[in-house]
Amino acid sequence: MKEYPWGMTSLAPSSASSTALHQESVPLTNIDVERIRNDFPVLHQSVNGHPLTYLDSGATSQNPISVLEAEQEYYEQRNAAVHRGAHTLAVEATEVFEAARETVAAFVGAQADEIVWTSNATEAINLLTYSFSNASLGLGGLAARQFSLGTGDEIVVTEMEHHANLIPWQQLALRTGATLRFIPVLDDGTLDLLAAANVVGPHTRLLAFTHGSNVTGTINPVAELVALARKVGALVVLDACQTVPHLPVDLKALDVDFAAFSGHKMLGPTGIGALYGKAELLAGMPPFLTGGSMITTVDMTHAEFLAPPQRFEAGTQRISQAIALAAAVDYLRETGMDRVAAWEAQLGQRLVTGLAEIDGVRLLGPGLGVERLGLAAVDVAGVHAHDVGQFLDDAGIAVRVGHHCAQPLHRRLGVTASTRASTYLYNTTDEVDLFLATLAEVAPFFGVNGGVKR
Amino acid sequence: MSDLQTLYQTIILEHSKARHGAVDLAPLTDAVSRGAASGLRVAESHQINTTCGDEVTLRVSLGAGASPETDTPDSTAGASPDTAVSDLVWAGEGCSISQASASILTDTLRGLSVTEARALLENFREMLRSRGKIEPDEEILGDAAAFGGVSRYPARVKCAMLPWVAFEAALIEAESQ
Ligand SMILES: Cc1ncc(COP(=O)(O)O)c(C=O)c1O
Numbered sequence: 001m002k003e004y005p006w007g008m009t010s011l012a013p014s015s016a017s018s019t020a021l022h023q024e025s026v027p028l029t030n031i032d033v034e035r036i037r038n039d040f041p042v043l044h045q046s047v048n049g050h051p052l053t054y055l056d057s058g059a060t061s062q063n064p065i066s067v068l069e070a071e072q073e074y075y076e077q078r079n080a081a082v083h084r085g086a087h088t089l090a091v092e093a094t095e096v097f098e099a100a101r102e103t104v105a106a107f108v109g110a111q112a113d114e115i116v117w118t119s120n121a122t123e124a125i126n127l128l129t130y131s132f133s134n135a136s137l138g139l140g141g142l143a144a145r146q147f148s149l150g151t152g153d154e155i156v157v158t159e160m161e162h163h164a165n166l167i168p169w170q171q172l173a174l175r176t177g178a179t180l181r182f183i184p185v186l187d188d189g190t191l192d193l194l195a196a197a198n199v200v201g202p203h204t205r206l207l208a209f210t211h212g213s214n215v216t217g218t219i220n221p222v223a224e225l226v227a228l229a230r231k232v233g234a235l236v237v238l239d240a241c242q243t244v245p246h247l248p249v250d251l252k253a254l255d256v257d258f259a260a261f262s263g264h265k266m267l268g269p270t271g272i273g274a275l276y277g278k279a280e281l282l283a284g285m286p287p288f289l290t291g292g293s294m295i296t297t298v299d300m301t302h303a304e305f306l307a308p309p310q311r312f313e314a315g316t317q318r319i320s321q322a323i324a325l326a327a328a329v330d331y332l333r334e335t336g337m338d339r340v341a342a343w344e345a346q347l348g349q350r351l352v353t354g355l356a357e358i359d360g361v362r363l364l365g366p367g368l369g370v371e372r373l374g375l376a377a378v379d380v381a382g383v384h385a386h387d388v389g390q391f392l393d394d395a396g397i398a399v400r401v402g403h404h405c406a407q408p409l410h411r412r413l414g415v416t417a418s419t420r421a422s423t424y425l426y427n428t429t430d431e432v433d434l435f436l437a438t439l440a441e442v443a444p445f446f447g448v449n450g451g452v453k454r
Numbered sequence: 455m456s457d458l459q460t461l462y463q464t465i466i467l468e469h470s471k472a473r474h475g476a477v478d479l480a481p482l483t484d485a486v487s488r489g490a491a492s493g494l495r496v497a498e499s500h501q502i503n504t505t506c507g508d509e510v511t512l513r514v515s516l517g518a519g520a521s522p523e524t525d526t527p528d529s530t531a532g533a534s535p536d537t538a539v540s541d542l543v544w545a546g547e548g549c550s551i552s553q554a555s556a557s558i559l560t561d562t563l564r565g566l567s568v569t570e571a572r573a574l575l576e577n578f579r580e581m582l583r584s585r586g587k588i589e590p591d592e593e594i595l596g597d598a599a600a601f602g603g604v605s606r607y608p609a610r611v612k613c614a615m616l617p618w619v620a621f622e623a624a625l626i627e628a629e630s631q
Contacts (some may be wrong), residue, residue: 384548386506388548394458446462446467
């Protein structure tokens with residue numbers, strides 16, 4: 001076990017399960033990052049006459065060659081429907097598909113049968129909510145009772161959630177008669193933990209929150225929130241979209257009941273994500289999507305379902321994507337998640353330090369010295385985020401503008417939109433500096449006060 | 455001029471700050487829309503650009519010219535072609551392109567006949583959708599010709615069109631009253 005400054009413990013990869021090429025304690029440098037960049041073809045292009053500066057990995061990350069090759073190799077050599085045939089290709093495809101599950105499970109400290117493939121985190125959370133509403137209708141029998149919700153029950157989320165971890169719960173509340181409550185956000189963009197202790201109460205059946213905010217970069221205190229939920233016997237759902245790609249995350253050590261993450265944010269392809277669930281919980285849940293590949297016996301009026309994870313994987317699966325995601329995980333593991341996290345923490349602090357030097361720029365969320373992910377969202381006084389983004393794009397810098405699927409959080413922080421730069425293991429300190437220098441030119445260009453502080 | 459300067463022409467940046475026609479819109483009551491006091495037919499449309507969250511509510515007042523009461527017997531409900539767009543006001547929030555576009559729209563269309571306004575709108579739309587192929591005609595478009603640079607940025611065409619789409623929808627509604 002290793003202690004990390006962001007309050008998590010992670011099992012260091014054991015030498016048996018890891019082909020770790022790095023020396024764990026050696027931090028990444030710009031020289032390493034340049035080498036890493038060579039593995040990412042998409043980064044080597046120019047945009048609007050400038051080299052591409054890709055600072056939008058919080059939205060989606062880029063793929064290393066090994067991931068692209070894994071997908072291609074699968075289609076060139078093994079493509080077949082998994083869990084559905086006895087011919088050689090089908091057997092091989094099934095083997096690599098299930099090996100991919102093991103790889104991804106190990107990466108987040110889970111057992112293979114605790115990882116359900118989904119299209120993305122959004123689908124993972126929807127799977128949960130529809131399974132729970134099916135349980136609320138009485139499906140799944142006695143084992144599913146613990147997931148059944150009704151009038152008087154409360155679902156708690158936070159005010160900083162991505163819409164993907166808000167709207168499915170709103171809809172579940174509407175379908176079941178449960179009440180949705182939320183833990184408010186403080187002015188500095190962090191959760192109001194004092195209020196949390198009151199919001200999570202005897203009627204709370206479920207607490208869903210994000211591990212890391214995709215807007216403020218804040219990392220939430222998982223242990224504290226899990227403890228609140230445990231006290232009242234509520235289930236815990238973690239949105240790990242912004243952390244599994246960027247920090248060493250051990251879901252077992254965090255002791256959450258469920259978690260969701262997306263492959264495309266962690267060097268993998270689009271169309272693949274995962275729901276983690278504790279084995280004993282998944283075992284009691286009724287299915288959401290139904291059809292082929294999730295049953296044992298079927299007659300014209302009735303069907304028996306397979307055990308998890310297959311119970312939740314109806315229909316032909318995202319096979320090449322799962323295999324490519326495993327290749328992405330291998331890439332991250334070989335680089336070392338501790339090093340990735342430390343590098344991005346450095347980039348995050350560099351962003352925050354630089355932003356403080358620009359007049360008229362307001363950072364959303366906690367400032368310098370507070371631990372954060374390698375991202376920062378800002379409001380430029382007098383210039384709409386869309387215009388900021390256009391100005392940056394003209395310089396070849398790709399950032400996200402808008403509300404980043406977190407309207408309630410933006411409203412809480414008093415803005416409708418912001419400009420977010422988000423880094424990954426392939427971003428250099430020069431790129432962060434270029435972003436900062438270009439951002440400082442925005443206010444003068446649009447004729448408002450601001451720019452580099454004198 | 456750099457690409458960015460053709461997109462953000464001075465006139466656009468000025469209008470995005472001046473916001474001609476922008477008001478605090480009180481809710482539109484039935485009485486107001488029917489023109490109980492003013493004799494005008496008033497309608498509005500709220501448009502949102504879902505990709506960026508820009509919003510514009512544009513309110514159209516149709517007046518002078520033929521009103522339904524004094525219309526020739528054979529005319530059905532609706533404005534006659536020479537009905538005037540007598541007033542335009544708006545409220546909104548968003549990028550400089552969408553806000554400047556609303557400001558310029560009110561300056562450009564106020565006082566035109568419905569027919570003239572529609573023709574101008576069509577000309578504007580066609581120019582914007584041309585991906586830079588159609589040079590804006592300043593004779594027709596006036597200040598709205600400044601959006602010529604936007605036409606080369608497909609992602610921003612929606613921003614410039616937003617208030618015009620609101621105008622189009624509000625006009626149809628006002629005519630039906
Ligand atoms: C915190 C957070 N949760 C959920 C999501 C949803 O991910 P996806 O769109 O891949 O389902 C995202 C990404 O946009 C995110 O940043």
